[in-house]
Amino acid sequence: MQQSEFLNVVMPFKDKLFRLAKRLLVSKEEAEDATQEILLKLWSKKKSMEDYKNVEAFAMTMTKNFCLDRLKSKQAGNLKLVHSNYQEKGSQLQTQIEAKDSVSWVEKIMAELPEQQKMVLQLRDIEEYDYDEIGEMLNMQQTAVRVALSRARKTVREKLAQKHSYGIG
Amino acid sequence: MESDKIEKLIEKYFEASTTVAEEETLKTYFSKESVPPHLAQYAPMFQYFAIAKEEKFTKQVPLDSIASVTKKRFNYKWLSVAAVGLLMFGIYFGNNYRVAQQVEQEKAEFAYQQTKKAFSLLAENFNKGTEKVAYLNQFEETKQKIYNEN
Numbered sequence: 001m002q003q004s005e006f007l008n009v010v011m012p013f014k015d016k017l018f019r020l021a022k023r024l025l026v027s028k029e030e031a032e033d034a035t036q037e038i039l040l041k042l043w044s045k046k047k048s049m050e051d052y053k054n055v056e057a058f059a060m061t062m063t064k065n066f067c068l069d070r071l072k073s074k075q076a077g078n079l080k081l082v083h084s085n086y087q088e089k090g091s092q093l094q095t096q097i098e099a100k101d102s103v104s105w106v107e108k109i110m111a112e113l114p115e116q117q118k119m120v121l122q123l124r125d126i127e128e129y130d131y132d133e134i135g136e137m138l139n140m141q142q143t144a145v146r147v148a149l150s151r152a153r154k155t156v157r158e159k160l161a162q163k164h165s166y167g168i169g
Numbered sequence: 170m171e172s173d174k175i176e177k178l179i180e181k182y183f184e185a186s187t188t189v190a191e192e193e194t195l196k197t198y199f200s201k202e203s204v205p206p207h208l209a210q211y212a213p214m215f216q217y218f219a220i221a222k223e224e225k226f227t228k229q230v231p232l233d234s235i236a237s238v239t240k241k242r243f244n245y246k247w248l249s250v251a252a253v254g255l256l257m258f259g260i261y262f263g264n265n266y267r268v269a270q271q272v273e274q275e276k277a278e279f280a281y282q283q284t285k286k287a288f289s290l291l292a293e294n295f296n297k298g299t300e301k302v303a304y305l306n307q308f309e310e311t312k313q314k315i316y317n318e319n
Contacts, residue, residue: 014226015224015225015226017226018224018225018226019221019222019224022224032226032228035226035228036228036230039230040230102212102213103213103216103217103220104217105213106213106214106217106218107217107221124185124192125192125214125218126218126221126222127222128189128192128193130189146185146186147185149185150183150184150185153182153183153185153214154183156214157183157210157211157214160210160213160214161210164210
């Protein structure tokens, strides 16, 4: 497989890998490194890549495993990920500052979710995968995916409502 | 779109039984600015999802360097071939050199023997000369006797 061919295969979903990595690892730099690592791994496996039914799902699973490993080693090393780059590129209108604030709250709330719910929510609501695709990527039953997703969505809703009623920003 | 339909969709959404298309409907609905106040609490979620989807991976991946690494590994194979070749070459020519050295040593030995022979011949003849000269001593002795007697 040539480099251009490889890039054609990988390009469409590399952003998805990055976003999943960022969701899990929080910091942008970590996520970039992780994505790069995954792409290089894929590149080194390029000979066997034709054999995989779904390269995208395979890459997603790789990303998930890699990031979870990273998190585990981070915890073992007693390092805490810190990040301060809450950047919102959304609604640019000056009048929507409050709405913008709640939007960034969603990101913070998602960061507090358990890893599995985080991943399910990311894959479903942001990347819009089917349930069976998510099941394949995360090695879960479809019903388990649905349950995790429902829980994640409800948690986000509740916490968002709390923030609104308490008015803490 | 009527808000009661949206409400139903939202209910389904939180039970995780909506399809991708229905979720798409929700997202487009909440991306609009005029959302009824009782639904406004859900707006940030969907807006955030839409925003989060825009994030791009911008870092360049150096696939070229990886390609060169695999190339380097390829070189190692040829390196071993070259090493074996060099070894064979060394053994072949090393042996030649050794044989040449042996021949030279034999030649040197032969020359040494010849020289030794020549020297011993010389020494032999020289000794013959000194034997003859020994008679001169006799002459000297008798000359002394004659002097003493006088």
